[in-house]
Amino acid sequence: MEARWLGLIMALTLGLALGLGLYTAGAVRAPDTIKPLGLFYIEETFFGNMTAMSPEAVTAIVWDYRGLDTVYETSVFFLAVVAGLAVFRVSGIPARRQGLGLTEIARTSTKIIVVLIVVVSASIALHGHLTPGGGFQGGSALAIAPLLVIPVFSYWALISRGLSPTLLVALRGLALTAIGLVAVLPIVKGLEVVSNIRFYPAYILGQLVSGSLFLYNTFEYIAVATGFTAVFLYLSFEEEFYREETEGGSHE
Amino acid sequence: MSDASLIWSILTGFLAVNLVVTVYGIIYGRSLTKKLISLTIFSDTVYVFFIMIGYRFIYPSVPPVYVNLTTREMEYLARHGVDPVPQALVLTGIVIGMAVNALIGFGIIQAYRLKKTVDARKLVGYEEGE
Numbered sequence: 550m551e552a553r554w555l556g557l558i559m560a561l562t563l564g565l566a567l568g569l570g571l572y573t574a575g576a577v578r579a580p581d582t583i584k585p586l587g588l589f590y591i592e593e594t595f596f597g598n599m600t601a602m603s604p605e606a607v608t609a610i611v612w613d614y615r616g617l618d619t620v621y622e623t624s625v626f627f628l629a630v631v632a633g634l635a636v637f638r639v640s641g642i643p644a645r646r647q648g649l650g651l652t653e654i655a656r657t658s659t660k661i662i663v664v665l666i667v668v669v670s671a672s673i674a675l676h677g678h679l680t681p682g683g684g685f686q687g688g689s690a691l692a693i694a695p696l697l698v699i700p701v702f703s704y705w706a707l708i709s710r711g712l713s714p715t716l717l718v719a720l721r722g723l724a725l726t727a728i729g730l731v732a733v734l735p736i737v738k739g740l741e742v743v744s745n746i747r748f749y750p751a752y753i754l755g756q757l758v759s760g761s762l763f764l765y766n767t768f769e770y771i772a773v774a775t776g777f778t779a780v781f782l783y784l785s786f787e788e789e790f791y792r793e794e795t796e797g798g799s800h801e
Numbered sequence: 802m803s804d805a806s807l808i809w810s811i812l813t814g815f816l817a818v819n820l821v822v823t824v825y826g827i828i829y830g831r832s833l834t835k836k837l838i839s840l841t842i843f844s845d846t847v848y849v850f851f852i853m854i855g856y857r858f859i860y861p862s863v864p865p866v867y868v869n870l871t872t873r874e875m876e877y878l879a880r881h882g883v884d885p886v887p888q889a890l891v892l893t894g895i896v897i898g899m900a901v902n903a904l905i906g907f908g909i910i911q912a913y914r915l916k917k918t919v920d921a922r923k924l925v926g927y928e929e930g931e
Contacts, residue, residue, distance in 0.1 A: 567813075567814030572806060584886070586886055590885050594885075595867055596875055610889035611889045
C-alpha cells in the first residue's frame with residue numbers, strides 16, 4: 550500500500566516539475582491563434598465556395614471534407630465488432646430463466662430514464678449537422694438505454710420484445726449498407742464518391758439538412774446503437790451458456 | 802511568459818507523465834484487463850494532446866458552430882472559434898478506439914474462458930498456471 554502512495558506522489562511531483570521546467574524554458578506556449586487549415590474549414594463550412602452547407606464545422610469535416618476517411622473508419626468499426634461477435638459466436642440464445650428482479654423503484658425510474666435517453670440521443674444524432682453531436686455520439690448515447698435495461702429487467706426484457714442479437718446485427722448491416730449507398734450514389738451523376746452538396750439537396754421543405762450529412766448521421770446512429778446493443782447482449786449472457794457452447798453441448 | 806503559458810506547461814507536464822505511466826502499465830501489467838485499461842488511458846491522453854493543439858487560450862473561445870448563419874458570425878468565429886480539425890480527428894480516433902477496445906475485451910474474456918487466467922505470463926506459458 551505504501552509503495553502505491555509513493556508512486557502517486559512521485560508521479561505528481563514529476564508532472565509538476567516537468568511542467569515548471571517547460572515553463573521556465575519557455576518551450577510551451579498557450580495557443581491563441583487558429584491554424585490556417587482550421588480557419589479554412591470555419592470560413593468554408595457554410596458560406597464559402599466549397600461549402601458543405603453545415604453550420605457545424607466538425608460534422609462538415611467528418612462527413613464531407615474528410616468523408617472518405619470516415620467511410621473507411623466506419624468499415625473499421627464494422628469489422629472490429631464483427632470480429633468480436635465472431636469470437637463470441639453462439640448457435641442460439643440462452644433458455645429463459647425466472648428471477649426475483651429488482652424493486653419497483655429501480656424499475657420505474659429505469660423506465661422513465663430509458664425514454665429520456667432515447668429522446669436525447671435522437672436529438673443528438675438528428676441535429677448533428679446543426680449542433681455539436683452526430684451519429685456516433687447519438688448512437689453511443691442510445692446504446693446506454695439497453696445497457697440500463699439489461700441489469701434492471703434482464704436481457705430477456707429485450708429479447709422478448711424482438712430485440713434479438715440476430716435482428717440487431719442485421720439492422721446494423723442494413724444501416725452500414727445505407728451509409729455505403731449514400732457514399733456511392735453520386736457516381737450515377739458522374740461525381741466523385743462521397744460527394745455532398747453537388748448531389749444531395751441542402752434544404753428539404755425549408756429545413757436545413759446539409760445534404761448527405763443528415764443521412765450519414767441517421768444511419769450511423771442506427772448502426773452504432775444496434776452494434777453496441779448486440780455487444781452488450783452477448784456480454785450479458787451467462788457464463789454457463791458459453792461453456793455449453795464451447796463444449797459443443799446442445800440447448801434450446 | 803503569461804499565466805496561460807504556466808497552465809499550459811503544467812498540463813503538458815502532467816500529460817507527459819500520464820503517457821509514461823500508461824506505457825509502463827501496458828508493458829509491466831500482469832493482467833490483460835489492466836493492460837487494456839492502461840491502453841485506453843494512453844489513447845485518451847493522446848486525444849487531450851490533440852485537443853490542446855486546437856484550443857485557443859483567449860476569452861471567449863467558442864466552438865466552431867454557426868448559430869445565426871450570418872457572415873458577421875463568420876468573422877466572429879475566425880477571431881474566437883477553436884480549431885475544428887483536431888476535434889474531427891479525435892472523433893475518428895474515439896470511434897476506432899472504442900471498436901478496437903471492444904474487440905480486445907472480447908479476446909480477453911475468451912482467453913479467460915479457455916485458460917482460466919488473464920495473466921499474460923501464464924497465458925504464454927512463461928509461468929505455470931494453477
